[in-house]
Amino acid sequence: MMDGGMVTTAQALVRFVGVQKTYDGEHLVVKNLDLDIRKGEFVTLLGPSGSGKTTTLMMLAGFEVPTHGEIYLADRPIKNMPPHKRDIGMVFQNYALFPHLTIEENVAFPLTVRKMPRAEVKERVRSALRMIKLENLAHRHPGQLSGGQQQRVALARALVFNPQLVLMDEPLGALDKRLREHMQLEIKQLHETMGITVVYVTHDQSEALTMSDRIAVFNDGIVQQIDRPDALYERPVNSFVANFIGENNVLAGTVENIEQGFCRVALAAGGSVVAQAINVAGPGTATALSVRPERISILTDGQAPDGLNALPAQVQDTIYLGDHALAVLKVAGNGEFMVKLPPGAHAGLSHGQSVSIGFRPEDCRALDPV
């Protein structure tokens, strides 16, 4: 597997080159987007609402035209190609199954508009319905199906004509949690068995982490980071990504010096720690330190081993979560500092108790100030 980085043109099925989009001519919804998507890849566009991820998807589908830049699909520029000629399957947020057609007719729609012979249509529809295990509901109408069933039909309809690319716009947003998790696995399996290329839009980070080969984190019209899920979580390149993906503890401070990729940071509330210098401007500038809750230990004897950052802390609260527990601490002025503990370990902590915490410099990333 390649790491997230530049992909050569030959491998890329979709290429966004310097794409910009504005609706009002004043501010850009998408700012200078360069993004390559490989064939057979499952790429998720993740970000809060208004970050430009849906606009990006709509430009790829052909429902929005880029204000600037070009999009290539299989090396062909498609900026001015109407959506129905792009050969891209799409699954919509609310399924958009045609209410006046049966399930069978819905799935057959992309085939019949392509004037495929009747016998072949029938065969393909049957195998598509078998794939989603809804053969017995072929003659029902969408209104008579549950949300999950409708979602599967929408999937079958988007896949039945073997498009070179499948787009999904928050397809699981309307389902309840249990069904959503089930469908995540089902879509992932379909992706793997059929070898299709998927561009998936969601604002749900756990969905993105579960399903994707790579995730592009959008904020403010810019791709903040595009990487594999584990890299995104372990090695965020800026504060936005660190905060958006998973739980994160932030400590504000000022860089004192930088040496061999590490820097010493004086915390605003006093004390200093050593962190990886990832996204810092230089000595004397402000920074935000990022530490994941599971990378921190509570030092009961108060003595930190050599090379470990140690900070005094005060217990605010403990939360029992079944498979693990969380301690909410006050550390260097941050009253919501989370530490993940093994189950049962929270029993020894009480409100107001003074402890000290420790974490390795490798697990602490100095990022841009928030």
Added chain:
Amino acid sequence: MTAAFVAGADASSEVPLKRRLKRAERTRRLKALALILPLLLFLLFTFLGPIAGMLWRSVDDWEVRQVLPHTVAALADWDGKDVPGEPAFAALAGDIRTARDAGTVAIASKRLNYALNGFRTIMAGTARNLKTLPDPGTAKATLIAINPAWGERATWAAIKGASGPLTGFYLLGALDLTRNLDGAIVAAPEEQAIYRDVFGRTFTISFGVTALCLILGFPVAYMLATLPTGQSNLLMIFVLLPFWTSLLVRTCAWIVVLQSEGIVNDSLRWLGLIDEPLRLIYNRFGVYVAMTHVLLPFMILPLYSSMKSISPAYMRAAASLGASPVTAFLRVYLPQTVPGIGAGSLLVFILAIGYYITPALVGGAADQMISYFIAFYTTETVNWGLASALGAVLLLATLLLAVVYGKLVHGQQVTGGMKN
């Protein structure tokens, strides 16, 4: 646990579950009924009652029966093959004398005149000249002497035909049919046979207006449904504005616009496109223009509401699945507007077939619709029987349409994927 409890309750009580449910629901149903009772009574007295009365009048035949009771009785056994015998003449002479004293001759003669043109004169002359009751046995000779028409079979057949209590005379008349001397149903004489033409004209005009409304209204409704709310609200006011204006005012406005010296003709002449004013009003063209304008909102509103419920995602989905804009419109959008098209067309058509004022004001003599004739017989000639019969035929046609529409919509729903 729960199941056992329910079963136990079922077994212990003697009253079956269905009955208990009904009893429990009864109070609620009575309350609901009490709430709609005022409207129900209102409809009963102002709508259902008059309609029933109208239907009754179209078959009721009371005049001759009331004014000439003995004659009607004497003719009960008449086979109609020849002029009836002396007893019928004697009964008629007695009835006419009584009627003259009571001043009711005109009532009967008006009804008899519908059946046989000139009967009014026969009755009036007979009543005037029959000074005393003829001596027994001479009634026939006396009456024939007063007016030879009494010696004709047709005269007596008219009385027999009008002797009630029920008659198909008016309903047959409304369909250009009549009964001949032998009681067989035949086509009415050509100079009286106008109603089929009028019904045909009524349906043609209504159909044309409906089609025009659909053609003109569909794009407008589409635009209203797809524009941003602010703009569509503004446009909607323009659609509704004429809706809130009096029908009479709008119709008269069309007269101003379309007449020989009107805006359209003046403009065309000023532009040098025509020399003689075009005849735009007091003909079929004027009727189509004015009625389409008046009825357009009734088409646009149902279309708009059905289009408003169609998510734009459907068209996007169709495009992403490979359908060109035309295919997407025909296969995805249009089928979903069918309920709106049906509702709008039915509404416009049913309103159009009852139109009276607009064709009366902007149409010519050959453009008058059935309502004009109903009004004419109701207010001008006071022939309520025929007016009611024409109304009944119109009502029947409308009901038939509504039933057909109901069937179509029901079929649409079955294939339309509504939840059952």
